[in-house]
Amino acid sequence: MSTFALTVFLGSFLLFQVQPLIGKYILPWFGGTPAVWTTCMLFFQTALLAGYAYAHSASLLQRKKQIYLHLALLTLSLLFFHIAPSAAWKPFPGDEPITRILLLLSATIGIPYLILASTAPLTQHWFSKLFPGKSPYRLYAVSNASSLLALLTYPFLVEPHLPLARQAQIWGGLFFVYVLLNGWCAAKLLRTPAVTEPNPGRPETDDGAASGEQIAGPGSFLMWILLSACGSALLVSVTNQLCQEVAVVPFLWVLPLVLYLATFTIVFSRDKSYDRVLWGLLLAGALIPGVRVLDLGVNVSLPAQIIIYLTVLFTLCMVCHGELAAQKPAPHHLTGYYLAIALGGAIGGASVAIAAPLFLSSFGEYPIAVSATCLAITGSWYRQGLFNRMPHWLKVPLGAGVAAVCLSMGVHLLRKDPGEIYQVRNFYGVLRVLRQPDKQGEKMTLMHGRVAHGSQFTAGTLSRLAISYYGDDSGAGLALRYHPLRRNPNPADRALKAGVVGLGAGTLAAYGRTGDTFRFYEINPDVIRISDHYFSYRRASAAAVEIVEGDARIMMEAELQNNNPQKFDVLMIDAFSSDAIPIHLLTRQCFEVYLRHLKPDGLLLFHITNRFLDLAPVVATHAAASRLQAVMVTSQADPARGIWKADWIVVTDNERFLAQPEVKSRSQAVPASSLLWTDDFAGLWQVMRN
Numbered sequence: 267m268s269t270f271a272l273t274v275f276l277g278s279f280l281l282f283q284v285q286p287l288i289g290k291y292i293l294p295w296f297g298g299t300p301a302v303w304t305t306c307m308l309f310f311q312t313a314l315l316a317g318y319a320y321a322h323s324a325s326l327l328q329r330k331k332q333i334y335l336h337l338a339l340l341t342l343s344l345l346f347f348h349i350a351p352s353a354a355w356k357p358f359p360g361d362e363p364i365t366r367i368l369l370l371l372s373a374t375i376g377i378p379y380l381i382l383a384s385t386a387p388l389t390q391h392w393f394s395k396l397f398p399g400k401s402p403y404r405l406y407a408v409s410n411a412s413s414l415l416a417l418l419t420y421p422f423l424v425e426p427h428l429p430l431a432r433q434a435q436i437w438g439g440l441f442f443v444y445v446l447l448n449g450w451c452a453a454k455l456l457r458t459p460a461v462t463e464p465n466p467g468r469p470e471t472d473d474g475a476a477s478g479e480q481i482a483g484p485g486s487f488l489m490w491i492l493l494s495a496c497g498s499a500l501l502v503s504v505t506n507q508l509c510q511e512v513a514v515v516p517f518l519w520v521l522p523l524v525l526y527l528a529t530f531t532i533v534f535s536r537d538k539s540y541d542r543v544l545w546g547l548l549l550a551g552a553l554i555p556g557v558r559v560l561d562l563g564v565n566v567s568l569p570a571q572i573i574i575y576l577t578v579l580f581t582l583c584m585v586c587h588g589e590l591a592a593q594k595p596a597p598h599h600l601t602g603y604y605l606a607i608a609l610g611g612a613i614g615g616a617s618v619a620i621a622a623p624l625f626l627s628s629f630g631e632y633p634i635a636v637s638a639t640c641l642a643i644t645g646s647w648y649r650q651g652l653f654n655r656m657p658h659w660l661k662v663p664l665g666a667g668v669a670a671v672c673l674s675m676g677v678h679l680l681r682k683d684p685g686e687i688y689q690v691r692n693f694y695g696v697l698r699v700l701r702q703p704d705k706q707g708e709k710m711t712l713m714h715g716r717v718a719h720g721s722q723f724t725a726g727t728l729s730r731l732a733i734s735y736y737g738d739d740s741g742a743g744l745a746l747r748y749h750p751l752r753r754n755p756n757p758a759d760r761a762l763k764a765g766v767v768g769l770g771a772g773t774l775a776a777y778g779r780t781g782d783t784f785r786f787y788e789i790n791p792d793v794i795r796i797s798d799h800y801f802s803y804r805r806a807s808a809a810a811v812e813i814v815e816g817d818a819r820i821m822m823e824a825e826l827q828n829n830n831p832q833k834f835d836v837l838m839i840d841a842f843s844s845d846a847i848p849i850h851l852l853t854r855q856c857f858e859v860y861l862r863h864l865k866p867d868g869l870l871l872f873h874i875t876n877r878f879l880d881l882a883p884v885v886a887t888h889a890a891a892s893r894l895q896a897v898m899v900t901s902q903a904d905p906a907r908g909i910w911k912a913d914w915i916v917v918t919d920n921e922r923f924l925a926q927p928e929v930k931s932r933s934q935a936v937p938a939s940s941l942l943w944t945d946d947f948a949g950l951w952q953v954m955r956n
Contacts, residue, residue, distance in 0.1 A: 269454070270393050271408050273447040277385030278409040280441055282416035282527075283424070284382075285310055286519055287433050288349065288375055290425070294850030294945065295356045296363050297789045297817050299843050300509035301623075301693045303519050305364050307502050308619035309371045310379070311611045317383020318608035322601035324384075325391045333456045336388070339381055340445045340452075346377045347438040350431060359816040360791075363693050364620070378441060385409070385448065387604040392455045394597040402597055403534055410531035417524045421517045429946045487606050489646060490590060494610025495617070496639040497586040501526045502618040503631040504579045508572060510629065510695060510715050510843065517950055521572070522579055529583040533591035540588030542652065545581065549643075550667060552581040556636065557674045568878040568954070582639050589646040627689045628696050629715070633675030640668050683713075688800065694790040695843055699800045705906060710800055712771045712793075719842060720771030721908060722801050730806055732776040733908035735875060741899035741914020744929050745836050745869045746777040750922040764809075765834040765863065767818040767851065768841035768873075772797040778809025785832065786811070787818035819851060822859050832863045840873040847879065849948045856945075857888040870894075870917040879953045882915060883939035889917040890938035897924065897933040 289306045296302045324332040355370045357363060386409040390402035424433060505522045533540045556578035559566055566574070595603050614635075622631040644664075647653065653661065682689075688699040698713040707725040711718050711734075721734045736742050746764065754760045761781030766774050769788035778784050784807065788794055794813060797804060804811045814821050818841065825832065837860055841848050850856060852872075860870055874881040882898060889896035896917050903911040915936060916924075923929060941952055 269447065270389055270451055271405060273444070273451050274385055274389050274405050274409050275412040276440065276444045276447060277382050277389075278412035279416045280437060280444055281379070281382040281385075282413040282523075283420060284349065284375055284379065284437060285523075286417070286420045286425070287430070287437065288351070288371065289519065291351055291430060291434075292355070292367065292370060294819060295817070296367060297694060297843070298848030298850045299694050300506050301363070301619075301695075302367065303509065304502055304506055304619045305367045306371065307505070308612075308615045309368055311498060311608075311615035313371075313376065313379045314383045315605075315608040315612040317380050317385075318387055318601070318605045320380065321384040321388035321391065322605045324388060325601045329395075330456065333452045336384075336452050337449055339377075340449055343377045343381045344442065344445060346375070347441045348434070349375050349378065349437060350434040356820055357817075359821075381448075382441075382444070383608075387601045389448075389451060390604075391601055392451060394600065396455060396458055398597075402600060403594060407531055407535040410527050410534065413527045414524055414531060417520045417527070421520050426947050426949070485649070486593060486595070487602070489593065489649060490603060490606035491610040491613065492642050493586045493590050493646060494607045495614035496610075496635065496642045497526065497529075497583045498611040498614025499617050499631065499635040500579055500582055500586075500614075500639055502615055503622075503635045504575050506618065506629060507575055507632050521576060525576055525580045526583055529580065529587045532584070533588045534594075537591075540584070540591060542585075542588070542647070545585050545588060549581045549585055552577045553636070553640075553667075553671055557671060557678075560633065560675075560678045578636065582636065582643075585643050586639060589643065589650075592650070593646075623691055623693065627691050628679075629691075630679045633679050637672040637675045640671050644668055688796070690792050690796075692790070692792055694792075697790075697792055697796060699796060704908060706908060709908060710771075712796060712801070714842065717842065718910075720773045720801075722771055722773070722803060723908065729802055730776060731908070732773050732803075734771075734773060734910050735873065735912040736773045736776075737901055737904070737907065737909040737912070739899075739909075739932060740901040740912045741871055741916055741933075742774060742838055742840075742873070743777070743901075744899060744932065745838070745871055745916060745923075746774070748923065748926050748928050749835060749869065750867075750920065751835060762835045763833065765832055765837040767837075767839045769793050769797055769813070770840065771801045772803035772811075774838065774840070775803045775807035775809065775811050778807040778811065780808045782809035784809045784811050785814065785834075787814045787816070787821055789815070789817045791815060819856050819859060822863055826859065826862055833865050834863055834868055835865055836869045836871065837864050838871040838873065842873075847876065847881065849943070850945065852881065852884060853943045853945050853948065854888055854891070857892070861892060867920045867922075868918065869920060869923060872915045872917070873912070874915055875911070875913045876955075878955055879950070880955050881953055882913075882936050883941045884943050884953060885915045885917065886936040886938045887941050888943075889936075891942070892917075894919050895924065896936045896938075898936050899929075899933045901932075 285306065289303055293302050324335060327335070351370055351374045355366070357366050386406060390405045393405060394402045428436070501522055505519060508518050508522070555574045559571060559574045590607065618631045683698065683700055685700045685702045686698055687701050690697050695714055700711045700713060702709050702711060704723070706728055707723050709721050709723050711721040713719065718734065723729050723731065723733065732738070732743065738747065746762065749762060751762055752760055761779070763783045764774070764785070766784065766786045769786045770793065772786070775784050794815065839851060839860070841851050864870055872881070872885050874885065886896040894917050896915055899914045899916060901909070901912050903909060916933065918924065941949065
């Protein structure tokens, strides 16, 4: 048994170590948005389904045929153990990202992932044939415990200490060991004579008592799919909810997945680990803040949001998966049971990754997933006859509670902000345009998620004013107004070449003068379209305005490869996805790309206004490593002028700029720290605001 347990343990460990590893590889290539991880999750769940389908199909073959087939696939998988994706997979402007991500993952880890995904059901099937008197479901608990270990060790032990390339090499070596172990298990089954399973319709529990359904009919199969789909949809929607407001980093991917797998581990560890009454009460307590946090939104602190969302995920998944475990069938239905679970997981993942962006114009999958899960749990309880045994006085509050949750979630789903005139959702998030009254006149505001990304007055001369985060006293305003070139005695030599990473409403184009060139890098085509249609900053600018569509880092790296450095006088990094920071635009490697595009005395600016993260130490450390100064410019809010509080950091060695009274009086030096973010590691918790 120990060899089977070790095979299952190593297979599950590798299965879940490769998820954050490969996700971190490709995240910078596709804009660093939450949808990258959502699409990865869709692939993982679909590949898991394929692995379980293969295991189920193989289990129906004669013993020798299934063993020889599996040994052949194990041998084939060794050709793909090098999992680091080639840079040739980087997208081009206009590429459809979801399709490209799925093709990339299929080509790099598809075959190894399929083999690893089949480990738990197929090895348990073999185990039940070799040891018919023992329950194989404990191996499923081993599988989930190993998955938990893989996920917990990645952000704390693997990611901080090993470069990505080294991680991929070690993973490949361990995969080779896994192939040998799995092949040994298959060979052992091949050498062992077939044994008739005693009383297959009455499986033995861990305690020796009969349990599970004697017959796994279509109703059972559908219920397994439904419960699994709800748990999977909750996992992906909660991860989306967290990442869109903070940052897309492995730690925030891993936390929900850890809790999701922990529920599987708990409920399958032994038969009495799931208590319907206890978890039903805990679920009711978790749903109250889970509904309320959607109404409070930005008024809830980051730690509180993380705790609330994860508590809702854990309790709902605990009940869903507890119901799954309570309905587990006899061992001869084992592979079909796991196939149903995998099918539900793929359906749940696809509903969030594919269906939600197609049919929802907002991030409505979380309230839908919560409501659907409550209904599915109620249906499972009804099917198990729980309502027949329940006191009548309890049925009314239970029904009212489920109805209240669904109603509250529905209200949130249908709610619109006052003045909303346009809303669109794509791979990069949800964009909305609001028309709002203001003391100075009507104002248009661009929202990404729940965060404003720029505003513009609509009337007359006011429409030419740079407002919101970009007022005259902001870091960007100072850089564009007081760059030493602006003081040049010869008017013909006062022109600036400015680069901007992130278009938003296009506000910074308002600072453009005749002869200037403003070059915007923008990955989201809908942002470009909205800035043209609803805002006039770009059209009204006196400068020549250029738009480069695509991820700024990829496009700037391509320009350098083509020997085309832009030689910017000012380069401003103003990229956000809702309030989430694209981490790949703040690493040491990307910082060096910025400097290669900047003139020797140029100004490099970072917009770091953020509710949750203090990014000043990260930028200052990069600056110090390049022997440059970093100064913070914090401009205060002025509601009467449409100005918002903004934090900018200016990185430069241009003493003429820093010494100007208008700049010196509004800036302060930022000391360097030890927070060196690289493409291999970025420590989110190190920059968390209190």
